[in-house]
Amino acid sequence: MKRKNHLFVLLLIYLICSAKSCTDDENAAKLNEKQLISAAKDSIKQVIQVDFPSDQLLRAYEATAKQKLTDFADYLNIASDTSMDAGFRQQASKMAGKLFISREVGLGKWGRSYSGTNIHTLDQLLKECLSGGLPSQFRPDKMEIETLMKQVNDSTFRGNLSFYPASDNSVKMNISSASSSRMVMDIYALKKVKSFGKEKVAVWNVFLGDID
Secondary structure, eight states, rough: OHHHHHHHHHHHHHHHOOOOOOSSSSHHHHHHHHHHHHHHHHHHHHHHHOOOOOOOHHHHHHHHHHHHHHHHHHHHHHTTTTTEEEEEEEEHHHHHTTTTOOTBBBBBBHHHHSSSSSSBBBHHHHHHHHHOOOOOOOOEEEEEEEEEEEEEEETEEEEEEEEEOOOOTTTTTTOOGGSOOOOOEEHHHHEEEEETTEEEEEEEEEEEEEEE
């Protein structure tokens, strides 16, 4: 049923984006477009707007957190690749930062062991990537949900994700033993209000947090 809802939304969006105004009857075309947009809004809200997430949705959020950690590794590696265009690297750095609840999250021992410098926060790590790159590629391995997401308040759920920060070049780059030990990361589902045209919709978003 959920897949059908998603397909329906995609179809509506396609129709809206591909629709052309009718020169014979512009008013009718505009009215039809408004109806389509209204229907799309209602369908999207049914799919993404949830006052309180079910256990099934929380498990989906946890799976999303795993994917976001993988995305973070990809963005981080791009931002640190000095052979790439500077603008492309800067954009990758911004995208990496948006995956976290804050750019000031702590990186624990992983930040120091991975970079080889005294880095404590995500913001420091991203700046180091852009300034001169880092000695090895980050690739999370064996990701597991350490603690299921639990409610903190009406707009926040929090859990923990464990992983091993494997590196393709760990031996060649002389990465310390600390970088190959298991790390635990906070993961969050936060309810935020987003604008949908003139309408505001409360949706849940998944973010990464501190690493220990």
